[in-house]
Amino acid sequence: MWRVLRGDTLSRRERQQLVRTVSDLFRIVPFSIFIIVPFLELTLPIFIKLFPNMLPSTFQESSKEEERLRKQVQVKVEMAKFLQDTIEEIALERRSKAIEPKGSKAVEFAQFIKKVRSEGGYVSNKDLLKFTKLFEDELTLDNLSMSQLRSLCRVMSIQPLGSPEILRFQLHMKLRELKADDKQIAAEGGVEALSTIDLQQACRARGMRAIGLSEERLREQLGQWLELSLNDKIPPSLLLLSRALYLPEDISFTDRLKALVQSLPEGIAESTRQKLTELEGGKVDHKARLDLIRQIEEAIAKEKAMEEEKKKKEEVDPKDLSSIEQILVGGPI
Incomplete structure (x- = not known):
């Protein structure tokens, strides 16, 4: 604490120990x-x-802590399955055909999205890493539905309470924390300098499996994360979603990213394309803006309709209650 007050820099392990002691x-x-x-x-x-x-x-007892972690892993697996299902349900083909100058980055990005979403479309790892950098955390989180935000919060061990804006703020702060932690791990010697416990904690914080894996496997998957996050500048939101997808363990990060881009909501790609056009000094077609707003409103309306339908299913019809009471009263004891 005295070193922090003096303005000294703490190592990653010292900072974690300080947070644990203060809590x-x-x-x-x-x-x-x-x-x-x-x-x-x-x-x-x-x-x-x-x-x-x-x-x-x-x-805290170690046995109870291990049991709690196992339950968290089960919840994360279930939420990852649900998150993948919901993302796949809203994956649509791009419909906007805005006119852009040839050779612009926005056109290249639109062609990349079209190619990666087409069946059998081959995309090189170079193009994949080049264009996935453009998916900013804010754009990605803004286009996720409430159910997807809650699932992602559960995967990240965040209490999914509050409005969508609160969940997006919590996830955004978590992403900033992970990005800072990535830089600190790399500055202190990389994954080789971490102990087994630190490896498990770091993998768990990034939504990756941490129990039942060898130390070598933990270092490998964390090293892949750091390489994509720091060297290739892939946004942490895409990395989290790629890890949240319920895919086999032997699939590489690039294949996971490709599967994720294929199933991302249409609004994320369109928002990124429009932002690229504005950065290049071009003008975005008003029809494209209206189409994007209409898509977002349709997604919100669909989500509200699903919530209302779910509430109706949970409510019991009074006629059904009366019939159940008659059966209970008239039936044998």
């Missing part, structure tokens, strides 16, 4: 109430049962 100190504050109020310590087991995160990290 433990804040967790100790509620326990002072149990000491001050008479006989309130008798209710301490109940509070610990209801709020297990109140305990500092030094009081």
Whole structure:
């Protein structure tokens, strides 16, 4: 703490230890109430049962921690499957045909999207890494639906509570944190300088599998992440979505990125193309802007309709209740 106040730079491990210690100190504050109020310590087991995160990290048992991590992995796998299904459902062919000057980056990007989404369309890794840099985190998160945002929050161990804007803000802050962590890992010697526990924590924070893998496998997948994030400048949002897709473990990162670009919502690609056109000094067709707004509104309306339909299914019809009561009253005990 004194080094931070003096302005000294902490290593990655020292910073994690400082965060852990400060959080433990804040967790100790509620326990002072149990000491001050008479006989309130008798209710301490109940509070610990209801709020297990109140305990500092030094009081957590390793067996319970492993069980909690296994449950988190199961939830992440289920959410990854759901996220892939929802992304695949809204994957559509590009419909906009805005006129752009030949040789512009926007035209090349549009041709790349068309090629990667066409069946059997071959895309080189060079083109894939070149154009995936253009998918900014803000554009990607802004075009994800509420259900996809919640699924991505669960994959990243973020509580999916609040409006879409709050979820996007939390995910954006998480992406900034991961990008800063990537730079710090690379500056301190790369993945080879990390211990096994640090490797597991880093992989888990990036939505990757961390339990049941060898140390070599952990270093390999984290090294691939750092290479794409730092050297190839791939946005962390695309890397997270590529890891969230429920694909076999032996598929490479580039193949995952290609599968992700094929299934991205149409609005993300169109927003990126329009932004490229503006950066090059061109003018975006008003019809293209209206089409993009219309697509977003249709997606929002579709999402609201699905939520209303889900609520209707959860509600029980009064006629069904009366019939059930008649069966229970008239039937045998």
